Amino acid sequence: MAKNKVEKVPLFDRIFKPEVITLENGHSVARPKSRVPLILAILFVAILIAARATGFDFNILFNRINQLTVILGKIFNPNWSFFPKVLPPLIGTIKMSIVGTVVGCVVALPVSIFASSNINKNKPTLLIIRFIISVVRSLPAIVYAYFFVLVFGLGTFAGSLAIAFFTFGIVAKMLYENIETIDMGPYEAMTSFGANTLESFWTACLPQILPQFFDNCLYCFELNVRNSSILGYVGAGGLGLLINERVGLRQYNDVGMILLTIFVVVMTIDLVNDYIRSKII
Amino acid sequence: MIEFKDVSKTYPNGTKGLQHVNLQIEQGEFIAIIGLSGAGKSTLIRTINRMIDITDGQLLVDGVDVMSLKGKELRRFRRKIGMIFQSFNLVSRSTVIKNVLASNVPDMPWYKTMFGIYSKEQKLRALEALDKVNILDKAYNRCDELSGGQMQRVALARTVNQNPSIILADEPVASLDPIIADVVMSDFARINRDMNITILINIHHVDLALKYATRVIGVRAGEIVYDGPASEVTQEVLNLVYMGKAVPTSTDKVEIEGMVINNG
Amino acid sequence: MSTTNHYNENVLEKLASEPNNLWKRILIFLIILGLVIWGNTGSNFTGITEKGMNVAKAILNGITHPETLLLFNFTSKGIPMLLLETISIAFLGTLIGAILAIPFAFLSATNIVPKWVSIIFRSITMLIRTIPALVWALIWIRVTGPGPFCGVVTQSIASIGMVSKMYITAIENLDTGVLEALDACGCNLFEKIRVGIIPQLSASFISTAIYRFDINLKDATILGIVGAGGIGFPLTDAIANARWNRVGAFVIVLVLLVIVIEWISTKIRARLAHGRS
Numbered sequence: 001m002a003k004n005k006v007e008k009v010p011l012f013d014r015i016f017k018p019e020v021i022t023l024e025n026g027h028s029v030a031r032p033k034s035r036v037p038l039i040l041a042i043l044f045v046a047i048l049i050a051a052r053a054t055g056f057d058f059n060i061l062f063n064r065i066n067q068l069t070v071i072l073g074k075i076f077n078p079n080w081s082f083f084p085k086v087l088p089p090l091i092g093t094i095k096m097s098i099v100g101t102v103v104g105c106v107v108a109l110p111v112s113i114f115a116s117s118n119i120n121k122n123k124p125t126l127l128i129i130r131f132i133i134s135v136v137r138s139l140p141a142i143v144y145a146y147f148f149v150l151v152f153g154l155g156t157f158a159g160s161l162a163i164a165f166f167t168f169g170i171v172a173k174m175l176y177e178n179i180e181t182i183d184m185g186p187y188e189a190m191t192s193f194g195a196n197t198l199e200s201f202w203t204a205c206l207p208q209i210l211p212q213f214f215d216n217c218l219y220c221f222e223l224n225v226r227n228s229s230i231l232g233y234v235g236a237g238g239l240g241l242l243i244n245e246r247v248g249l250r251q252y253n254d255v256g257m258i259l260l261t262i263f264v265v266v267m268t269i270d271l272v273n274d275y276i277r278s279k280i281i
Numbered sequence: 282m283i284e285f286k287d288v289s290k291t292y293p294n295g296t297k298g299l300q301h302v303n304l305q306i307e308q309g310e311f312i313a314i315i316g317l318s319g320a321g322k323s324t325l326i327r328t329i330n331r332m333i334d335i336t337d338g339q340l341l342v343d344g345v346d347v348m349s350l351k352g353k354e355l356r357r358f359r360r361k362i363g364m365i366f367q368s369f370n371l372v373s374r375s376t377v378i379k380n381v382l383a384s385n386v387p388d389m390p391w392y393k394t395m396f397g398i399y400s401k402e403q404k405l406r407a408l409e410a411l412d413k414v415n416i417l418d419k420a421y422n423r424c425d426e427l428s429g430g431q432m433q434r435v436a437l438a439r440t441v442n443q444n445p446s447i448i449l450a451d452e453p454v455a456s457l458d459p460i461i462a463d464v465v466m467s468d469f470a471r472i473n474r475d476m477n478i479t480i481l482i483n484i485h486h487v488d489l490a491l492k493y494a495t496r497v498i499g500v501r502a503g504e505i506v507y508d509g510p511a512s513e514v515t516q517e518v519l520n521l522v523y524m525g526k527a528v529p530t531s532t533d534k535v536e537i538e539g540m541v542i543n544n545g
Numbered sequence: 546m547s548t549t550n551h552y553n554e555n556v557l558e559k560l561a562s563e564p565n566n567l568w569k570r571i572l573i574f575l576i577i578l579g580l581v582i583w584g585n586t587g588s589n590f591t592g593i594t595e596k597g598m599n600v601a602k603a604i605l606n607g608i609t610h611p612e613t614l615l616l617f618n619f620t621s622k623g624i625p626m627l628l629l630e631t632i633s634i635a636f637l638g639t640l641i642g643a644i645l646a647i648p649f650a651f652l653s654a655t656n657i658v659p660k661w662v663s664i665i666f667r668s669i670t671m672l673i674r675t676i677p678a679l680v681w682a683l684i685w686i687r688v689t690g691p692g693p694f695c696g697v698v699t700q701s702i703a704s705i706g707m708v709s710k711m712y713i714t715a716i717e718n719l720d721t722g723v724l725e726a727l728d729a730c731g732c733n734l735f736e737k738i739r740v741g742i743i744p745q746l747s748a749s750f751i752s753t754a755i756y757r758f759d760i761n762l763k764d765a766t767i768l769g770i771v772g773a774g775g776i777g778f779p780l781t782d783a784i785a786n787a788r789w790n791r792v793g794a795f796v797i798v799l800v801l802l803v804i805v806i807e808w809i810s811t812k813i814r815a816r817l818a819h820g821r822s
Contacts, residue, residue: 047640050633054693054774061698067688075684098584102577138803139796140767146784147604151597160584185370186383189436192332193443194359194387199394203383207375230679233770234781247683255680263675378563404563408556420559 012038071252078256085254086242086261093238094265096156096231097224100163105217108168112175113209118184119201130176137169141227145236159236163224170223171216178212179205211280218273226266229258282307283329283447283479288338290324290503298324299335300503308446309477311470313484313494313511316522321503322483326449329481330362331355342447360387363440363478365450369432373425377416377435380424381407384443410442411435413475414468430461437468441476448472450482454489462486466493487519600787607789608796615794622779624798630693631775632802634768635761638700642761643754646705650712657716674706678764682773693774700761700768708757715749752817755810762806766799 018030050056114120115129144165148158182205190200232240239258246254283306290298298321306312314322327333328340331347340347342358350358371380382399385407393399399407411417414434424432433453440448450469454462470493473480484490490497491511499507499522507518615624651657653666676684682699689695723741732740769777776795783791 046636049629050636053630053633054637054697056637056694056697060689060694064688068684071684071687095584095586098580102581102584134804134807135800138763138800138807140763142767142770143780143796146781150784151601151604153594153597183370183373185366185368186372186380188332189364189366189370189439190383190386192330192359192364193362193384193440193445194356196356196387198391199386202394203386203397204372207372207379211374226675226677230677233679243680243683247680259676259680263672266675267671401560404560405552405556408559409552412553412556417555417559421562421564 074252075256075259077253078260079251079253080257082254082257083261086239086258089232089237089239089242090261090265092156093228094225096159096163096236096238097221097228099160100228101167101217101221101224103160104164104167105171105213105220107164108171108175109213111168112172112179113201115172115176116179118180118182119205133169133172133176136165137173139165141166142231142234145231146234149235154235154237156237159228159231159238162231162236163228166227167220167224171213171220174216174219175209175213178216179209182208214280215277218276222266222269222273225269226262229262282341282343284339284341286339286341288328288335288340290321290328290333291336297503298333299328302338302503302505304498304505304508306479306481308479309473310479310496311473311494312479312481312496312498313490314481314498314500315484315487315490316500317524318485320500322500323451324503325498325500326451326481326483329447329449330359330364332364356387360443361446363443363445363448365433365436365440365448365453367452367455369429369436369456371424371432371435371439374423376421376423377411377427378404378407378420380435381410381439381442384439407438407442410438413441413472414438428461429457430465433457433465434468437465437472441472445478447479447481450480452483452485455485459486462489463492469493603787603789604792607791608793610790611793611797612790613794615791616798624776624794627776627779628798628802631765631777632762634693634696634700634773634775635758635765637697638765639704639754639758639761641697641701642704643708643750643757645701646709646712647750649705649709650716653709653713654716656719670706670709673702674710676703678703678768679771682768682771686772691772691774696765696768696773696775699773700764703764704757704761707760708753711753711756712746712750715746715753719745748817752814755813755817759803759807759810763803 012035013032016033018032020028020030022028111129111133115126115133117126120126120129141162145158145162148161152158152161184205186204186208187200190204191197195203229239229243232238232242233244235241239262243255243258246252246258283304285302285304288302289300292298302325314325316322324333328335329342329347331350335348342362345358347358372383379397382403385399385403386394389399408417408420411420414437416431416434416438419427419431419435424435427435436453448469453469454465457465466489469480469482472478482490482494491514494511497507497509497511497514498505499518501522501524506521507514618624620626649666649670653663653670655663658666678699681703682695685695685698685702689698719742723745724737727737727741765775765777766780767777769775769779770781772778776799780792780795780799783789783795
């Protein structure tokens with residue numbers, strides 16, 4: 001039945017011939033040469049090139065590290081009276097994240113279903129959809145935000161849209177990887193008693209997909225609250241604007257207050273997420 | 282009635298699944314199909330509801346030529362044939378009753394399927410099916426809370442709920458321990474008796490096959506080498522089916538030429 | 546209910562005990578809907594302006610007609626050098642971050658150190674994680690001055706949080722059966738670490754580092770916005786000056802770079818996880 005396949009010898013083993021060890025009883029085994037020296041050599045060269053390209057310099061670090069301690073000292077001594085000014089943009093950030101996450105996730109669900117090889121058997125459409133997901137994923141949220149600010153004007157709408165794109169890319173990828181691991185047995189059972197493709201998918205596959213989907217959405221929401229704080233840099237609303245302004249004015253105590261707020265919010269969301277997760281999984 | 286008329290199946294890679302199979306199965310028979318893994322037992326069973334297409338011959342189920350069906354007709358035809366799998370094929374995250382109710386889906390309008398709305402009548406029928414396989418008390422539990430034997434009984438209830446005239450079971454007890462396997466087989470026997478449903482079972486446990494089935498079909502390399510009452514299955518017959526190698530009478534491991542076949 | 550008469554009592558009783566989840570689902574749906582509506586309040590969407598339309602057209606036009614000359618410009622302003630700089634930032638940042646994360650991970654793993662030590666180090670990594678990479682860059686710029694070196698240092702620190710979190714999982718999932726077997730062979734502590742622990746951890750540590758490299762590469766493309774080197778600054782500069790053909794070239798190269806690196810890293814990680822096959 002199975003044809004004897006000629007095993008392909010990797011290029012490495014053809015250049016560096018495996019060492020043949022013969023035991024006393026005449027049995028022999030081929031021991032491929034270790035790849036570690038080659039990998040280390042490549043790594044070493046790569047480090048040298050990268051260090052040159054980035055102007056890596058330990059002296060600067062050692063001489064000026066006290067600057068960092070000064071700044072960090074101020075950040076960890078937050079200016080509590082600044083809190084009222086943090087609150088409005090914080091709420092803006094959260095609003096942006098909610099809208100962006102929900103929109104991104106809702107679009108991602110159907111797309112990821114068609115990007116799963118176990119459900120979409122049509123290879124060309126599969127590859128096209130996956131390519132689109134990859135392209136959307138590869139641009140950082142802030143670049144989207146920059147574009148949308150120019151097109152839709154300054155403010156939270158551009159931010160929400162940027163977050164929606166970013167969320168779509170991440171959730172669609174995670175989800176189609178999850179969908180590919182679901183148990184197709186129930187689907188087979190449904191077709192065996194006469195359900196059509198859509199009915200089988202809806203009844204047998206969707207219940208397996210949804211918990212994963214909600215889990216991914218929650219994870220992404222947390223990520224978005226964390227990340228959307230930087231979108232303000234390009235004028236897309238939220239906390240980023242404030243951070244940019246305070247850093248520019250070197251008011252690091254205020255920055256500390258902003259970061260502390262983000263920290264508390266993210267922790268809270270994390271806790272709520274863990275609770276919801278325990279309920280749905 | 283199921284009729285195989287000189288049926289053959291050749292897979293695209295050249296493997297011969299079935300060769301010139303001729304069979305006649307009356308309504309209400311309980312048939313066990315025995316044979317080595319890869320002998321064609323699964324192929325034989327799956328051609329009946331056309332999960333696998335035959336390549337030669339004719340296969341009639343209640344007078345209908347199976348190969349002539351397509352699309353909607355095929356799906357309507359499959360409604361009266363239930364199928365049971367080795368791996369149960371239940372949605373483990375859903376509740377037991379939802380899995381049983383799933384067999385109503387093909388008869389429901391799309392919007393009811395979409396929101397999973399089932400009528401009281403349907404729910405009662407599903408519960409009754411669960412009662413028939415003695416697992417009513419787990420109706421609202423999630424399937425992943427059940428043991429293997431319980432899951433197979435839920436799968437059986439799902440099939441019963443479909444009200445079929447034929448049940449095909451592809452190694453239904455292969456993942457179960459011997460005691461549970463016996464219980465599940467007795468469930469099959471009861472349903473066969475009470476509801477006059479034709480049952481075809483692929484099985485590696487020869488002792489269980491002989492204990493419950495009324496008729497045994499031995500398959501070897503795609504050919505039928507034995508077809509007769511369970512009471513007439515002798516050691517010679519088993520030698521024939523299992524290529525002359527000794528068959529342990531009560532074990533779920535069959536060892537042939539150093540190769541271990543463990544429940545398929 | 547005459548239709549239900551022929552069912553036996555057990556069945557009817559069971560149906561009566563059916564849990565009702567419908568109101569729960571409706572409630573959850575309403576909560577999410579409410580959140581989205583609340584999130585949209587204060588959103589400034591007033592329809593797309595004519596100016597906005599023109600910008601959108603210009604962007605699309607630019608992306609479809611990239612400035613190809615830039616691709617073959619090998620000076621420091623050309624794309625090849627900028628890419629090298631970006632990749633270098635991500636590479637060194639990941640390498641240093643991955644090494645720095647090792648002590649953090651071991652000191653946070655509950656199967657290695659006492660609980661209170663683990664809590665202290667977990668909170669430190671949590672704090673590091675909270676500060677966004679861009680803010681780290683703004684802080685480090687005061688130390689290193691603007692340029693790619695700032696990017697390297699930023700990523701070295703910013704990587705610690707996530708990388709050590711994944712290391713911790715690997716350490717806590719260590720198969721202690723191996724150590725037991727080595728104990729039975731009479732190995733000492735050093736031998737146990739060398740033969741029992743390092744081979745188990747190295748694959749997942751390297752895999753984590755490569756995964757983080759993916760993320761860092763994406764981050765490295767935006768660090769330039771605050772002056773930390775890489776392709777980010779010329780990109781935002783081109784956007785600010787509405788040089789859309791140039792933006793188009795940058796965006797296309799970025800997309801290709803990220804996709805290629807992601808593909809390679811997935812291959813390597815799959816091999817690390819499943820061995821050569």
